[in-house]
Amino acid sequence: MGTKLCVAFFLVFNICECRQYRYDYKFVTEVDGWIKLHQVPATWDEARLRCQLEGAILCSPNTINLVEVMKLTMKNTRAEISGVFTGTHAKFSKGDFHSVDGVPLDKMPVQWMPMEPDNEKNNESCIVMVRNGTIADINCDEVFPYICYRKRSEKVILTECGTVDTGYLLNSKTGSCYKFHLDKRNWTRAFMTCAAEGGHLAIINSKKEADLLKNLCEMQAPGSIQFNTIFMGFHDWGERGVWTTIHGQTLQEAGYDVFETGQPDSAFPGEYCGSMFTSSTLNDVWCDKSFSFICEKTVESLLDFNDYD
Known part of the structure; x- marks a missing residue:
C-alpha cells in the first residue's frame, strides 16, 4: 500500500513540476528539455525511429545551447570519438539539409569539417557532429551513436500510468x-x-x-x-x-x-x-x-x- 501511495504522490508532484519525463532522460535547463544519449550505434533511420517512439526527436544542433549540450553529452563516451548522428538530413531532396523539426542547416550555428561536405559516391544525405561541434555529411546507412531530445511544453504531464503517452x-x-x-x-x-x-x-x-x-x-x-x-x-x-x-x-x-x-x-x-x-x-x-x-x-x-x- 505504501508503494502505491508513493507512486500516486510522485505523479501528482510531477504534474505540478512538469520536469519529470522518464528516468532515462535528463532535464537540461539550458535547452529547456530532456536529453538522452543512445550509445549503441544505429543507422540514421533506426535512430530517428527510436527517438520518435520514445516521444522525442533525433537531436540537431539548431541553437548554440543545443550544440554545447550535445558536445557535453558526448564527453567521456564512445560518441566523443565517433561523433553522433544528428536529426539533420537531406533524405527528401539531395543537398537540402533540414532538421527533423524543420530547421534548415544554414540557420544552424555549426561549421563543416575540412573537406566537407563531399557527398561521397553521391550517397551522403545525413549529418554527423563530432566533439568539437563541426559536422560532416555521411551515408545514412552507416551506424553512429545518437542523441534524442524532447523540448518541454505545458502538455508534458504524467498520466496515472507514469508516462506522457495517453495511449496507455x-x-x-x-x-x-x-x-x-x-x-x-x-x-x-x-x-x-x-x-x-x-x-x-x-x-x-x-x-x-x-x-x-x-x-x-x-x-x-x-x-x-x-x-x-x-x-x-x-x-x-x-x-x-x-x-x-x-x-x-x-x-x-x-x-x-x-x-x-x-x-x-x-x-x-x-x-x-x-x-x-x-x-x-x-x-x-x-x-x-x-x-x-x-x-x-x-x-x-x-x-x-x-x-x-
Whole structure:
C-alpha cells in the first residue's frame, strides 16, 4: 500500500513540476528539455525511429545551447570519438539539409569539417557532429551513436500510468497499463516499439488477463477480422516448439498457455513468434509479417524516484 501511495504522490508532484519525463532522460535547463544519449550505434533511420517512439526527436544542433549540450553529452563516451548522428538530413531532396523539426542547416550555428561536405559516391544525405561541434555529411546507412531530445511544453504531464503517452490505460484488476497499437509492425519492430515506450509486448499471466485483453481488442476493432491476430510477448527463441515469454518463462510458468485448436502449427515457412487471436486464444505466427500488437507496462517503469529522495 505504501508503494502505491508513493507512486500516486510522485505523479501528482510531477504534474505540478512538469520536469519529470522518464528516468532515462535528463532535464537540461539550458535547452529547456530532456536529453538522452543512445550509445549503441544505429543507422540514421533506426535512430530517428527510436527517438520518435520514445516521444522525442533525433537531436540537431539548431541553437548554440543545443550544440554545447550535445558536445557535453558526448564527453567521456564512445560518441566523443565517433561523433553522433544528428536529426539533420537531406533524405527528401539531395543537398537540402533540414532538421527533423524543420530547421534548415544554414540557420544552424555549426561549421563543416575540412573537406566537407563531399557527398561521397553521391550517397551522403545525413549529418554527423563530432566533439568539437563541426559536422560532416555521411551515408545514412552507416551506424553512429545518437542523441534524442524532447523540448518541454505545458502538455508534458504524467498520466496515472507514469508516462506522457495517453495511449496507455491502467487496469485496476492487473495493476498494469496497456496500449493497443493499431499501426501494424513486424514482431521485431513491435518489440522495439514497446521497449521504447517503457514497456514490453504484453504477456498473459492469467485467464483474467486474457479476458481483459480480449475486451481491449473488441473495443479497438469490434467485429473486424483485420485485427484478428495480435502480436504478444512470447517466442520460440530458436528452440522450435518450445514457447517462452520474452521474460524467460515458459507459458505454463507465466500462467496462461491456451492455444487455439490446431495451434501452434508452424505454417510454412515457419511461425516462430507469438500472437493472440481476438478470442484470447494463443497462436504462432510469422515474425516478418505485420500485425497490430499490445504493449504492457508497469506504473513505475519510467519513473526515477532517486531524483526526489
